[in-house]
Amino acid sequence: MPIVRNRGISGPRHLSLTILASLLPIAALADEPLALQQQVITATQTAHSELSAPASVSVVTREELERMPVYNLADAVKYLPGVHINPSSAYGRKEIKLRGMDSDYTLLLVNGRRVNSREALTSNYANDFDLSSIPMAAIERIEVIRGPMSSLYGADAIGGVVNVILRQPTDKTEAGIAYVYEHPTEGDSGDSHKTSGYVSGALIDNKLLGNLIVEGTDQAAWGSDQTTSPRIDAAEKRQNGSVYGTLSWLLDERQSIDLDMSYREDDRKATWNNSGFAFPTNIQEMERSAFGLTHNGAWDGFNSRIRYYYEDVDLKDDSEVMTNLRGGRVSDVSQTNHTLDGQVNAFLGSHLLTLGSEFRRTELSHSNNLVSEIKVDQKALYLQDEFSLGQLDITLGARWDDHDTYGNEFSPRAYGVYNLSNNWVIKGGVGKSFKAPSIAQSDPTYVEIACRGYCVTIGNENLKPETATSYELGALYQDERLQAGVMFFQTDIEDMINTETTRLLPPPGPGLPPVAEDPVLTTYNQPHVRVKGYELQGRYLLTEAVGLRANYTYSDANDRDTDEAIRNSPQHVANIGVDWQAIPKLGLNLDYQYTGSQYVYDVARSGTFETGAFHTVNVGARYQATSHLTLNGGLNNLTNEKRDEVAQAVDNILMGRTLFVGFSYDI
Secondary structure: OOOEOOOOOOOOOOOOOHHHHHOOOOOOOOOOOOOOOOEEOOOOOOEEEOOOOOOEEEEEEHHHHHHOOOOOHHHHHOOOOOEEEEEOOOOOOEEEEEOOOOHHHEEEEEOOEEOOOOOOOOHHHOOHHHHOOOOHHHEEEEEEEEOOOHHHHOOOOOOEEEEEEEOOOOOOOEEEEEEEEEEEOOOEEOOEEEEEEEEEEEEEOOOEEEEEEEEEEEEOOEEOOOOOOOOOOOEOEEEEEEEEEEEEEEOOOOEEEEEEEEEEEEEEEEEOOOOOOOOOEEEEEEEEEEEEEEEEEEEOOEEEEEEEEEEEEEEEEEEHHHHOOOOOOOEEEEEEEEEEEEEEEEEEOOEEEEEEEEEEEEEEEEOOOOOOEEEEEEEEEEEEEEEEEOOEEEEEEEEEEEEOOOEEEEEEEEEEEEEOOOOEEEEEEEEEEEEOOOHHHHOOOOEEEEHHHOEEEEOOOOOOOEEEEEEEEEEEEEOOOEEEEEEEEEEEEEEEEEEOOOOOOOOOOOOOOOOOOOOEEOEEEEEEEEEEEEEEEEEEEOOOOEEEEEEEEEEEEEEOOOOOEOOOOOOEEEEEEEEEEEEOOEEEEEEEEEEOOEEEEEOOOOEEEEEOOEEEEEEEEEEEOOOOEEEEEEEEOOOOOOOOHHHHHOOOOOOOOEEEEEEEEEO
């Protein structure tokens, strides 16, 4: 059990409602009254409220997930402040970007453990397979930390952390099934079916608890007349299935041993656009197995945790544009992750100390590599101190990482929360973070066909790790009916890793660049990048039946040497929403999202172009038919919004108006 250190939230309101007028966007609510006292553990690995947590943090609850059709983490967090869901490919894959930074800077955790297949998936495959690896039926809540957390979690946490907290076994027997059907009202096909089942209970009363969760999705490919060719898919075909189970052995009142296992098959198929002169079929089939063993102890004066986690990712990559050039040979990629870590929380006087260590080994084999297997080891030690000076709560932390290739990195962090009252705080801090290059980016023996088959990418052994210094300062207010806050942030990134792009084919028309001579692409360090901006957020319970939520994010991401904007990073993202409990059994919700203009790269024209803003409106309903049966339904993209011609030219297609209906039955 985590050591709880939390201040009260009750008390009179101090903040004028005029603050909400500055929160132009309002984001969607759950069907229940606002939960303004959510507990979070990701910010410090000890328990805090959202108000007292030494970080910018948001929570998505189980009830909110059940309200809408959610297929992966991107769907689940898309309305949170500071979050932008970016299309990572031209056929429907997504990635999570925090505060204008690339998805590579968002660290994905499950129960505090890293989920990672980035070494197996290169190029524009992004992290969609990771986002889809967690069955939504298994999630209890999602915590999103915006801002660097390398002092606790190490590399890749420059932009922030998405930590998925899974449902734990219960002593009481529980079970349920759920089903959701989605149907695009325009375009070709695209229907989706998602089914899940859940059971939990005691195998031995007060001694051995267990749960089992299964989930499957069958989504047909979707075609749209907005794509550059009617022969390609705007969204790929997906078929996947997951099994997740946990056993919790309660040794005594102080100790428990948790065993969890999961298995997932994730198959994708899509017809690509190869510059308009070929339409290859891309097939990717991934199998992911995971195993975790954890010992938890709650002793006199301290808590302890030691755990081992194993993850195996096997990918069959069968794209016709690649296999035709390899004489029909399919890529077989395997990534294995081993992690052993331990942690102790203890009070030393008025100081709450957290001491931990971690060893992580990543092994990669690729059928097309010059070297059959590559191995990388990383070790880490971290220390955190939480204490108070009067009304000021202070968190100091630092982590030392030792990377096989890049040596030592030191990531300190300092954060303060000043309590103006039980309801109103000023918070802010500074932290350093880093991101080591991936194997594909840095290892010269890692060779992969790219540029639709007309070049190869080779790792650059001279790459430096990316490092960043981040600052944030703001205020947050909460009482029984109102939450409102503002946060200013800035992140300076040194040696950001980018890819040198070179045109390798004869230009298809006049005015285009000449043919490049070098058929090899590689990575390089972009010296100075700055991301700065601010977030506004608010929630207000108008009555016990009607609630509002608000957030707006402004982020300006630029190369400081060239003053060029970072691609796929809109300056403005806003959300508006209303939730109405019309009658005790019926809840209705309305969501509006605004995504500002941004720059995209057009391969066909070998240039960067600005694509305009777009809006989406979603409506939903949830009806409690009986004490066990719940029905839901609604429409996504109610106004059938389409992106502009610049986005359509790179096949970034917004799915049209889509109907969804479903049910859940719980006992």
